[in-house]
Amino acid sequence: MDRVVNFSAGPSAMPLEVLMRAQSELVDTNHAGMSVLEMSHRSKAFEEILSNTKQRLRKLMNIPENYKILFLQGGASLQFSMIPLNLLQKDHEAAYIITGSWSQKALKEAKKVGQTTVAATSEEDQFRQIPDFSQITQSKNLSYVHITGNNTIEGTRFTHLPKTDAPIINDWSSGILSEEINVSDYGMIYAGAQKNLGPSGVTVVIIRDDLIGHAPDGLPTMLNYETHAKADSLYHTPPTFGIYMIGLMLEWIDSLGGVKEIERRNREKASLLYETIDQSTIFHSPVKKEDRSLMNVPFKTDSEETDRAFLHFAASKQLVELKGHRSVGGMRASIYNAMPLEHVERLCEAMREFEETMK
Ligand SMILES: Cc1ncc(COP(=O)(O)O)c(C=O)c1O
Numbered sequence: 498m499d500r501v502v503n504f505s506a507g508p509s510a511m512p513l514e515v516l517m518r519a520q521s522e523l524v525d526t527n528h529a530g531m532s533v534l535e536m537s538h539r540s541k542a543f544e545e546i547l548s549n550t551k552q553r554l555r556k557l558m559n560i561p562e563n564y565k566i567l568f569l570q571g572g573a574s575l576q577f578s579m580i581p582l583n584l585l586q587k588d589h590e591a592a593y594i595i596t597g598s599w600s601q602k603a604l605k606e607a608k609k610v611g612q613t614t615v616a617a618t619s620e621e622d623q624f625r626q627i628p629d630f631s632q633i634t635q636s637k638n639l640s641y642v643h644i645t646g647n648n649t650i651e652g653t654r655f656t657h658l659p660k661t662d663a664p665i666i667n668d669w670s671s672g673i674l675s676e677e678i679n680v681s682d683y684g685m686i687y688a689g690a691q692k693n694l695g696p697s698g699v700t701v702v703i704i705r706d707d708l709i710g711h712a713p714d715g716l717p718t719m720l721n722y723e724t725h726a727k728a729d730s731l732y733h734t735p736p737t738f739g740i741y742m743i744g745l746m747l748e749w750i751d752s753l754g755g756v757k758e759i760e761r762r763n764r765e766k767a768s769l770l771y772e773t774i775d776q777s778t779i780f781h782s783p784v785k786k787e788d789r790s791l792m793n794v795p796f797k798t799d800s801e802e803t804d805r806a807f808l809h810f811a812a813s814k815q816l817v818e819l820k821g822h823r824s825v826g827g828m829r830a831s832i833y834n835a836m837p838l839e840h841v842e843r844l845c846e847a848m849r850e851f852e853e854t855m856k
Pocket of ligand 1: 507540570572573574599647648650671689690
């Protein structure tokens with residue numbers, strides 16, 4: 498087998514064990530005599546998969562009983578609309594902390610629905626850091642505060658939360674399960690699965706019970722969280738294969754020792770890569786140290802030509818998908834849960850070798 502080292506930002510590398518397991522079960526899943534791809538979403542066999550996946554996520558993230566776990570479609574992007582449509586009350590506003598392209602997109606959709614306010618932004622600093630949000634006031638007219646917990650493109654992450662009485666909503670698409678958090682600090686957490694959780698096509702929504710059921714009359718049924726909460730994500734045909742794959746990913750994380758151990762590994766990988774960048778004479782990180790992401794690591798040289806030469810050099814060593822996002826340039830290594838330390842070591846080694854060739 499000739500597998501590359503894949504630093505893609507999403508869809509992203511999955512553990513080989515998980516892929517092999519899915520392969521071995523593809524034609525006969527859980528001894529049902531049929532593939533998960535062929536199962537009715539109303540069958541006992543699939544209901545078991547759904548229920549086990551949910552229970553395991555609840556256990557791994559320590560999700561309290563007063564939160565629902567929903568498996569939806571439409572990506573994290575549809576949540577940009579569903580959140581204000583369901584939660585932005587009349588005569589209230591929604592506050593957004595703007596930390597990059599994804600939070601800008603979330604805000605753009607909310608503006609179409611109701612009143613919004615930018616509570617803090619680091620745009621004037623090209624999103625190289627998380628802005629100071631200590632000024633968020635306790636407004637009684639705030640429906641929620643939206644953050645992007647990990648900024649996939651810019652490579653920053655929140656290390657603390659705004660102090661507010663309003664529910665905090667976290668787009669954690671590129672951070673979910675990467676480190677331990679206290680779910681009850683949030684009103685809602687959502688994530689497209691295709692980075693840390695499994696394949697594309699499923700969005701995980703973890704939402705506190707009291708935030709469900711306040712949507713205005715006339716909201717289309719499929720856009721209402723209540724629809725999916727009441728039907729346990731089975732109002733319509735859910736993304737069955739994606740949910741099954743998330744289940745396998747969660748089993749894998751559990752077998753390693755849960756989120757505590759995953760966080761330890763993620764910190765080790767990220768430290769190694771940032772150390773290599775910081776010690777380099779040609780590569781540098783554009784991101785403020787305290788706000789650096791554990792998952793997405795952008796880095797650059799001083800010239801686009803050298804960046805291109807490095808990408809070429811890396812590809813010759815089977816290190817692929819390292820091109821930075823088009824809005825940022827340079828390189829970006831996405832080192833999600835599934836990426837082993839050894840693959841990050843190979844990248845660091847290649848960076849040092851490349852630097853030698855430049856002398
Ligand atoms: C932080 C963040 N939010 C939202 C999205 C959009 O997700 P989707 O493509 O699932 O709509 C992404 C995708 O990369 C992301 O990284």
